[in-house]
Amino acid sequence: MNAPVERPVDAPLVVGVDGSEPSLRAVDWAADEAALRGVPLRVVYACLWQRYEGAALARDIGKPSTLPLPQDVVGAAARRARVRHPHLRVATDVVFEEPEYALVREGRTAAALVLGTRGRSGIAELLLGSVSLAVAAHAHCPVIVLRGSHDNQAAPPVRGRVVVGVGQEAKESAAVRFAVEEARRRGVILEAVRAWRCPAHETTDHPLLSGEPARLHEERASGELETALRDVPADVAVRRRTVEGPARRVLVDASHEADLLVVGARRREGHVGLQLGRVAHAVLHHSACAVAVVPHREHDDG
Structure with a gap:
């Protein structure tokens, strides 16, 4: 891979979302982290499909009987972040590309990447998803991966x-x-x-x-x-x-x-x-x- 470009002082914190519960929890952590750093939050949804069926996301956007569009996914995540930190600068983007490649590219100009584990059951969440693993193994910036048992927040500290x-x-x-x-x-x-x-x-x-x-x-x-x-x-x-x-x-x-x-x-x-x-x-x-x-x-x- 090529050398990463120099990051600006206010480089955004990037969080990858897909509408699943783990990715929505990652939004909470990312919003806290961005607020701590005083940098913008960038919400990115990358996939090869134009629709995603996510029960948790559907509840957030109030459309339990519909398949949300990608814009619904990032929109709900952005609203969630703003509710948590009303003064946080939040931008969104939808990229129709393999998530691994899109997120590694985002990492070239990001302060850090935040990702959730990927799983729809308690057992599945014990295993790290392939996207999180690939991004952590190739990104040019720090990658923060939220485990299924984490406390849902970067601040205030829980264990200190x-x-x-x-x-x-x-x-x-x-x-x-x-x-x-x-x-x-x-x-x-x-x-x-x-x-x-x-x-x-x-x-x-x-x-x-x-x-x-x-x-x-x-x-x-x-x-x-x-x-x-x-x-x-x-x-x-x-x-x-x-x-x-x-x-x-x-x-x-x-x-x-x-x-x-x-x-x-x-x-x-x-x-x-x-x-x-x-x-x-x-x-x-x-x-x-x-x-x-x-x-x-x-x-x-x-």
Whole structure:
């Protein structure tokens, strides 16, 4: 993919809708997020069909016996956002194109993309829809995916915590920068989590040495955590945690006490296919709260 264009200061927050319950909940979150950022909200409906049958949408527009037009879908979503935040600037658009391609293109000039999970039953909502997964894997901007169990709001905070997963790279990552700003906007604690593991071949049966390899790995993880957080402003309260275990499990566990879980995703120039990584892929499917996937381009390392 080509390099993204430079975004204006008031780049809009884009929310993808399709008339389903998950996408309408995503509108609530997106409206809160746009209000927090002081940017416009752009509601986009992309599909290859000109009509969509959505029971929740039909109730919102007061036409239970009709099939709403695409304009009905975005219109109802826009009204929902304005009711939530009357002074929010809201624009709408309908694009007759595959949603994955349309939303990734929208992300080139968006502050962030907000999407819901896609499912019509409790079981279906436990699984991430293919559109959300594809957009999170390819977008040039942060993608916030609302899980089925989330609290329906970005503000006011419910749990008072933004969690960010810190990887092995000893640099401040795009994910950390994003998480810092999200915690600052909400006025909540930033919890930075670094998972670590002691390889099995480094363990020993000697009672006096059994804890040494683990201690060294934990100290290394603590050092990486400090390096990643060295530029966090003083006005952001930070809680640092190193946890032994697989990063996927550690972050999913942490999501139960968070309003937002932030993870990074590397973007390699010229690479095709999903660019998420195992950790991001796992938390998108299993997190108990909203997940922000923040892309990081390898050439950004300088």
